[in-house]
Amino acid sequence: MLDRRTLLKSLGLSAVALPFFSDDAHANELLQPDDPTFWASVRDQFMLSKDKVFFNCGTVGVMPKVVVDKMTEHTRYLATDVADWAYKDDNKEQFISGYNNLMSIRTKVARLFHCDVGEVAMTDNVTHGMSYIANGITLQPGDEILTTDQEHGGGQSSWKLKEKRYGAVFKTVAVGKPISGASDVYDTIVKAITPNTKVLMLSHMISGSGAILPVKEICAEARKRGIFTVLDGAQTVGQIKIDLRDIDCDAYVGCFHKWMGAPCGTGFMFVKAEHLKTLWATVASYRWDDHTDEGFRFTQRGTGNFSVLLGLEAALDFHSQIGPERVYERIKFLGQRLREGLTNNKKVKIFSPKEEAMCAGITLYNIEGMTGAQLQDAYWAKANMRPRSQGDVFGVRHSTHIFNTENEIDRALAIVNELAR
Ligand SMILES: Cc1ncc(COP(=O)(O)O)c(C=O)c1O
Known part of the structure; x- marks a missing residue:
């Protein structure tokens, strides 16, 4: 645990905040x-x-100053000293992302959301995470994907693509605006499940209204029926607490650029280990079929911006310290x-x-x-x-x-x- 002095220093807090x-x-x-x-x-x-x-x-x-400083400092370093890069160990060198397993960041994400680091992959945003999942699982013609009528395009579109390309059936259920209550929305969604439902995709918090759905209870019901559950956490990450073990969904995707104060283009995907090993890669690089670190298999997605990821790490620290x-x-x-x-x-x-x-x-x-x-x-x-x-x-x-x-x-x-x- 950080001592008080380190904590205050890292947050840049004034002495006035000491008691807190x-x-x-x-x-x-x-x-x-x-x-x-x-x-x-x-x-x-x-x-x-x-x-x-x-x-x-x-x-x-909004990014706190510490995030901006971290990114700026690293961008400057790259511009001036990229020659320092010796290309010896992708996992230790922080010049470009996409080949690095991002273990330090993934560990912080796993700790924050209560899951194993091997179940966490870093993505650029929610749309990518959801697309990796929809594209990576196998559905047969007639298999149903059930969701609400209030999903964001970045959460639902990859499932519509699945419908058009593979003959799966994309079904929505109306949940009302305003939603009247947790037990009503639970009943509405559970009643819409059919024997053909294979995937249940829901926003943990609906972006249009801020409604937090009773996802734990809905996922428990889906699990009894062998349905794969995936939650869209675009609006929850950094806003409300997320405990993935407690919710017990099969997959969860989120971004850090809304409520976590991280730079744009930062997200993650969690998939339970038992499912992650059979999920097909969508973006394929060297590790696309290497199952030694499943999270890395999906994190490796070609050259990306390490400054942004260091900004993300600073945002995660800032959030955790408060x-x-x-x-x-x-x-x-x-x-x-x-x-x-x-x-x-x-x-x-x-x-x-x-x-x-x-x-x-x-x-x-x-x-x-x-x-x-x-x-x-x-x-x-x-x-x-x-x-x-x-x-x-x-x-x-x-x-x-x-x-x-x-x-x-x-x-x-x-x-x-x-x-x-
Ligand atoms: C519920 C929900 N899902 C998905 C998205 C898309 O997120 P991203 O732009 O990070 O892919 C948003 C963005 O507002 C959202 O609110």
Whole structure:
């Protein structure tokens, strides 16, 4: 475990934050998700312009300074000293990614999400991870892939391709927007399973509404019926805690460039060891058929940018040092503050789940008589605030993260109340 001094130094936190990263368990327990001093110190770790407010981590996140520094430093090093590269050991030399087993990063990912490092492959994003899985498993004509009607194109398209190319059947089930509750959505999805269902693909958190699905319970039911379960974690990684052993899905794909604060083009794929060994490679290099390290078999994907991966490693460290639980609590605290404020206005309709336990940092809402584009523009015109439009009906998707403040949420609510008078 890092001592307090190292921790503070690595985070760049000021002395003022000392009590919150104390070795004293009692002092740590005292840290609340609304602790102003601690979260102000965290905010200072981001270069994010102070005259703008970012509410769109659902699309792309914000890198803390330590991540930018790491990447920049490495990019400079490559530009000046690439001649240092002796080509002796791909796994030790950090010049280009794609031939390196990325063991250090994969180990951190495995630790964070509770799985074995051999089950983790690094990818560029969710779309790649899902494509590796859909393309790599064998389905027969008539085999069904079941999913919801609210999946992102990067999660579902590789399965549609499977349908068109191999005659598998891509089926969606409507889950409602807002989703009424965890037990309803569980029933809806389980009832849609047929004897032909071979794959169940679900977002762990639906990107359009921020609904956290009861994936553990659904995967348990699917497992009883021998169905392969794969979860899309684009919106959960870095936002809510993920315990893959507990969820017990067969596969999980995620990206780090939304909620984890990592550079764009960073993702991972987890596949249970028993399935990973029979998964066909999609991107093939030397190791495509070498089963000594299954995760490496999929991580090896040709020349890539090591600076980006070192930025990712710094982001994972930053996240772990604050603590996944603390990150989640802060995100949820701000999200809930927003939802509670919105609920007080009768002209506002919320499309995120009514059940608060299904929500964290994403809230989808609209004001009567407005489109999402109008609301997005009004936010920008009035206060340089940036949530993201979700079209004419659903208004905006408003994401809250650890660099946001209570004051930003309250100012956003004041704007909504002014517009919805
Ligand atoms: C649920 C979901 N799946 C997949 C994706 C695509 O992710 P990526 O761009 O990392 O491939 C997104 C992006 O917003 C998403 O929200």
